[in-house]
Amino acid sequence: MVTDRGLQVLRAIVQDYVASSEPVGSKTIVERHSFGVSAATIRGDMAMLEEAELIVAPHTSSGRIPTDKGYRVYVDRLQGMQPLSPAQRQAIARFLDEADDLDDVMARSVRLLSQLTNQVALAQYPSVAKARVRRVEVVQLAASRLLLVVILDSGRVEQRMVDAGQQVEGDAAQAIGRALDVAVAGKPTTDAEESLVAVVEGADPAVATATARVVVALGEALAPTAGDRLVIAGASHLVRGRHDLSGSVTLVLEAIEEQVTLLRLFGEMDAEASAVATRIGREMADGLEQTSIVTGAYGAGGHEAGRVGVLGPTRMDYASNMAAVRAVARYLTRLLDDEER
Amino acid sequence: MVTDRGLQVLRAIVQDYVASSEPVGSKTIVERHSFGVSAATIRGDMAMLEEAELIVAPHTSSGRIPTDKGYRVYVDRLQGMQPLSPAQRQAIARFLDEADDLDDVMARSVRLLSQLTNQVALAQYPSVAKARVRRVEVVQLAASRLLLVVILDSGRVEQRMVDAGQQVEGDAAQAIGRALDVAVAGKPTTDAEESLVAVVEGADPAVATATARVVVALGEALAPTAGDRLVIAGASHLVRGRHDLSGSVTLVLEAIEEQVTLLRLFGEMDAEASAVATRIGREMADGLEQTSIVTGAYGAGGHEAGRVGVLGPTRMDYASNMAAVRAVARYLTRLLDDEER
DNA sequence: GATTGGCACTCAGGAACGGCGAGTGCCAGA
């Protein structure tokens, strides 16, 4: 059983440890946070907390540091999300408003977030799965080479080279494009597949092969996880902060490059209720036990499109990182909503 | 004056130091490389080399390590470019042949190069400046929103959202696209600008504003340095190799993220005569004094399109890195040539 | 004149040691 004051002690430990990166002892606590009790009493509480596995002592008789579980309790129950300073809010607005196309928006968002938090920032491109098709176009490049361009309402533009497998003449390419556009424009990408069958069947026999191949390409482009990827900024922060993350920096960098692990984590977090979600230490994947991520959903028109977030050592400033992530996610949502207009 | 045997000693020092990352002394040299002389003689030669600033002793009475100048002499005059193993060649072929579109090719190239060399690999997208326009298309997204798509013969596809500034009706958008296509298709991007004036002048007055805006966007898309960027892989190698690069890892990571410094370096190296070029230590930019890059030009049809390369500590294996870079660059050239067909 | 063995000298790096101090657990008393 953890008492109420015990939790306050936990809060103090987390905050001091995050600030100083050194184990914090009972004396330090009574000095910095005016509890009305003595160090010995705090020691008692700390024994409780250690019992409950919320804190540990790195070695006998040194201060305590929070465990993953301790951080979790702190984040879930103890922490206020301290609001950003007006200057920071303004920076977000100024920085993001200048962006024009989606690539630019994503790139600016991560750079901004990385600067605000001094951590590695990540952003997921708007998911194909949750978007609607706005426009499909087929462009003829050469006699038997076509380019398929798909524009989604999230602002994403996907393109595929298609080998038609036959000569395509006149404006047949455009005609295929128009047929596809009619078939799927305005529909959620998840519903597109079924409408495509009809297009293949109704195709001009003269360009049946070409049509079929374009349809395959379109199907691939609209697959739920098609082109899922992360934009990243601030990797240098990983190595800056002295000697956190003991030796695992390499592993973390690899995970960032691979993306697949992080994409999975992002996906999992999407299921959670609250807008801003966290994964702490061992809640992450292999090799990332010493890190945490904080992510927030953004998305135009109420349907979530993707997530942005930051990754850093478990010993990070959750309060302000969560605030920054939330702020950027919100701004991003508004921005994409405008673009869509 | 540096004698002939002096240079052989330099070679030995570079090779041993690269292999062991420890300063190499006279005794080690006579043991590992069968010079026909004694350690004392080598010491004499080493004094010469130190005089010529090709090597230095980190502290009085320890072995010597090469200076930047020493590496430069080694690379320019002493080193053979040791050929890749058949297995490696095969890996290149197998890995790259599976790629389909340009993005994929670039991504695979850097990953491959990073694996072959155990260094950070970089690749420059085919430069807009050295390409020809293959196709221009304008797609209508909404009443006053257009999408400009430009396809270059290097396989690059650029797209820009354009706010038309007016209502665009019927197939006016397509007409604008066709006019632009006629005007610039087949021309080098550098010559495109002048042809565009005529398009603006000859535009249908009803869509004059829209035409002008699309033309501006096209001009931007074809600007010589438009969309210049690097693809990167293997950043984790930077931090893996123990304690090279003393404290500058952060700076190096930042430089990689910024891209601008590296893009400038790539540009400068393009002017050099030989296909595979190097920049060593202080020949690089601020913050990168402890690193070197090895780059090689690739390009379809004889005109260079861009460069691929690796970045690592000055203490790197130049011989095999240069071989790997050359191999990948050549393969890339062939691949893009095929694609262009 | 180049090469060589010998010799005295220099230093970085590691091991051993000891003192300091922050922090703990426990206990008896308020």
Add this chain to the structure above:
DNA sequence: TCTGGCACTCGCCGTTCCTGAGTGCCAATC
């Protein structure tokens, strides 16, 4: 339930010492 006191632990840091690799120089040799 809290508090002050006390003995104890142990990581950290500075000191000292030693070892070994490596050097520069020199007189002797080929």
